[in-house]
Amino acid sequence: MECKLCLSNETIPNLRFDRDGICQFCSMHEEMNKEYPLNAESEKNIFKIAQKIKEDGKKLKYDSLVGISGGRDSTFLLFYVKKVLKLRPLAVHYDNGFDSDVSVSNILKVCEKLDVDLETNVADWNSFKKITKSFFLAGVSDPDTPTDVGIFKTMYKTAYRENIKYVFNGHSFRTEGIEPLDWTYMDGKYIRSIHDKFGDGDLSRFDNFYISDLVKYKLIAGIKTILPLNYINYSYDKVEKILSDEIGWTYYGGHHHESLLTKFVVSCYLPKKFNIDRRLTSYSAMVRSKKISKNEAKKIISKKSILEDEEEKLVDYVLNKLDISNNQYKEILNKKKVNFRNFKTYYSTYKHLKFPIKLLADFNFIPKLLYLRYFG
Numbered sequence: 604m605e606c607k608l609c610l611s612n613e614t615i616p617n618l619r620f621d622r623d624g625i626c627q628f629c630s631m632h633e634e635m636n637k638e639y640p641l642n643a644e645s646e647k648n649i650f651k652i653a654q655k656i657k658e659d660g661k662k663l664k665y666d667s668l669v670g671i672s673g674g675r676d677s678t679f680l681l682f683y684v685k686k687v688l689k690l691r692p693l694a695v696h697y698d699n700g701f702d703s704d705v706s707v708s709n710i711l712k713v714c715e716k717l718d719v720d721l722e723t724n725v726a727d728w729n730s731f732k733k734i735t736k737s738f739f740l741a742g743v744s745d746p747d748t749p750t751d752v753g754i755f756k757t758m759y760k761t762a763y764r765e766n767i768k769y770v771f772n773g774h775s776f777r778t779e780g781i782e783p784l785d786w787t788y789m790d791g792k793y794i795r796s797i798h799d800k801f802g803d804g805d806l807s808r809f810d811n812f813y814i815s816d817l818v819k820y821k822l823i824a825g826i827k828t829i830l831p832l833n834y835i836n837y838s839y840d841k842v843e844k845i846l847s848d849e850i851g852w853t854y855y856g857g858h859h860h861e862s863l864l865t866k867f868v869v870s871c872y873l874p875k876k877f878n879i880d881r882r883l884t885s886y887s888a889m890v891r892s893k894k895i896s897k898n899e900a901k902k903i904i905s906k907k908s909i910l911e912d913e914e915e916k917l918v919d920y921v922l923n924k925l926d927i928s929n930n931q932y933k934e935i936l937n938k939k940k941v942n943f944r945n946f947k948t949y950y951s952t953y954k955h956l957k958f959p960i961k962l963l964a965d966f967n968f969i970p971k972l973l974y975l976r977y978f979g
């Protein structure tokens with residue numbers, strides 16, 4: 604069972620095909636293509652948006668905000684916003700305690716070279732650890748959700764404090780692709796319900812993101828999300844060359860490997876427990892946008908993304924840091940496979956809010972792709 608066009612296969616729960624054998628993610632990609640066509644005009648559109656951002660923020664210390672992880676996409680985003688769009692962004696970083704040395708050095712280098720102020724929000728380690736551990740104990744497919752939510756909250760609470768109305772997002776549907784909701788799901792109620800059942804930390808010390816935050820930051824403060832990489836012909840090779848030539852940025856060896864926790868999740872935990880290879884979403888996207896052939900992509904992801912002895916060391920490091928014993932980890936791997944559908948979340952509430960959420964997407968308050976992932 605594989606999509607005629609991309610690499611989507613039976614490892615994705617709730618995968619659907621149309622009469623021609625094309626999956627729902629390829630259809631979403633097509634819709635995104637219509638919304639963000641690549642032609643001679645496309646980059647002009649992002650310049651127009653940048654002009655408005657400049658005017659709106661001319662009295663502020665910063666006119667925009669960029670979240671940075673030290674990875675390729677967020678580093679290039681900061682470079683593009685500052686050097687190409689000529690804006691005055693504030694860079695923010697969420698430190699969950701798992702940054703690799705390479706990513707820390709990348710973050711410092713890029714901010715210094717571009718002369719951009721950096722603010723780092725260091726997670727309260729004890730609560731972050733216990734919440735992330737509760738996700739592993741629950742046996743869900745997205746134990747990096749607390750990190751993603753922490754990043755999200757950090758960006759919005761900082762933008763709110765600084766009165767910044769534009770937050771940049773470094774996602775590109777043409778290269779990073781569309782992560783299935785059944786693989787990764789993100790909301791504050793999901794975190795609370797998993798933690799209530801499997802955790803013993805202090806949730807009040809964690810940067811969670813509830814519906815009330817959505818109302819505060821989107822509807823009241825009117826903070827918009829802009830995705831510049833959807834307007835340009837974004838390709839990994841070119842971007843990596845620009846970044847290493849211009850700012851001495853260093854690659855860390857694999858997709859999402861800039862964080863040791865994410866590296867563990869995508870290269871060790873998910874393949875072993877769920878047979879999920881998250882590279883599939885990115886390579887599917889690049890197949891759809893004809894950056895690579897389907898055969899070539901399949902050949903790449905048929906090989907493991909991590910070496911055996913490196914894997915052993917990484918597993919030890921992460922389990923130790925999260926206070927998960929080897930026996931507990933064995934139990935986790937053998938436990939029933941579950942995901943957000945087995946827990947209390949905002950998902951059913953969002954389903955009732957389809958129309959207002961579509962409006963938020965139409966007016967750039969939330970990414971169009973987010974809307975498609977939930978309702979597409």
Ligand SMILES: [Zn+2]
Nearest residue numbers: 606609626629
């Ligand atoms: Zn497909």
